[in-house]
Amino acid sequence: MTAPATTATSTAADTTATATADTAASTAPSGPEALYVYGIAPEGVSAPGSAGVGGAPVRLLTESGLCAAVSSAPLRIRPRRRDLLAHQAVLDELAAQGPLLPMRFAVLSPRQDTLLSQLRADATHLTRQLDDVRGCVxxxxxxxxxxxxxxxxxxxxxxxxxxxxxxxxxxxxxxxxxxxxxxxxxxxxxxxxxxxxxxxxxxxxxxxxxxxxxxxxxxxxxxxxxxxxxxxxxxxxxxxxxxxxxxxxxxxxxxxxxxxxxxxxxxxxxxx
CATH class of the missing domain: 3.30.1890 (Bacterial polysaccharide co-polymerase-like)
Structure with missing residues (x-):
């Protein structure tokens, strides 16, 4: 009996692959809140309208021709289903606009200036990766x-x-x-x-x-x-x-x- 191939809808639970700014994202935040980082895209994309993890609004930080989609987040994030889905919804909106370097769930950066500094330092590398995945899924x-x-x-x-x-x-x-x-x-x-x-x-x-x-x-x-x-x-x-x-x-x-x-x-x- 032939078993046909099936197609599944992607969820954040399936996507635990890579982050693109681990140096900044893995530093332990020192304040009561951190920046939750969803992904990195070229400068000029629109901020996602979907609410982020914990219902927080998502905003864009721009540096060196790149922007990082972020929201405020507590220091500890549990992988609740609604937050996994929120993470994926933000990424889906960004990916619909063009190339994207997605982060895994619960990647945090300690401060805004730390993340901007990382974008500036790695701009050439990140831009090259965005070019590599442009037009791809x-x-x-x-x-x-x-x-x-x-x-x-x-x-x-x-x-x-x-x-x-x-x-x-x-x-x-x-x-x-x-x-x-x-x-x-x-x-x-x-x-x-x-x-x-x-x-x-x-x-x-x-x-x-x-x-x-x-x-x-x-x-x-x-x-x-x-x-x-x-x-x-x-x-x-x-x-x-x-x-x-x-x-x-x-x-x-x-x-x-x-x-x-x-x-x-x-x-x-x-x-x-």
């Missing part, structure tokens, strides 16, 4: 093992077929365990192979690709930086692939997202 593709694939696998794999025949002739607990483990291993092996095939199939559509962590069940997690104009073709490629090999790998596509996975946190040291 991020889509994430995940693939999980389809357990029901074992029947076809046993028919095609001589060693598994022979093990199944021996177990049928002399059934006992240990033989059944060995057969079950061998089938599970084979199913995961086939799913991982399918994941590699899919990555090779999708890579030509993307500007860049970043692979995320996987495990025995989720054998594929990859983020793709796409030109916005290529998103439809990319989604169709996923659907077409799932239509022929979805019995091995159940796919989901999340996005479009701000380009979290394709932002470098800070400039490389001189001489590198």
């Amino acid at each position: 991020e889509l994430n593709v995940k693939g999980t093992v389809v357990p029901g694939h074992f029947a076809e696998l046993v028919r095609r794999d001589d060693s598994l077929r022979n093990l199944a025949l021996r177990t049928r002739r002399r059934p006992d607990y240990e033989a059944n365990v060995r057969l079950g483990e061998a089938i599970a291993h084979g199913v995961r092996r086939e799913a991982r192979r399918a994941a590699r095939e899919l990555l090779d199939h999708l890579a030509p559509f993307a500007v860049r690709t970043v692979q995320g962590p996987t495990d025995d069940e989720q054998v594929l997690s990859a983020s793709f930086l796409l030109r916005a104009a290529d998103e439809r073709r990319f989604r169709q490629a996923v659907e077409d692939w799932a239509g022929t090999r979805g019995d091995r790998l159940a796919l989901s596509v999340t996005g479009p997202l701000p380009c979290y996975s394709f932002v470098d946190p800070r400039p490389a040291p001189a001489g590198r």
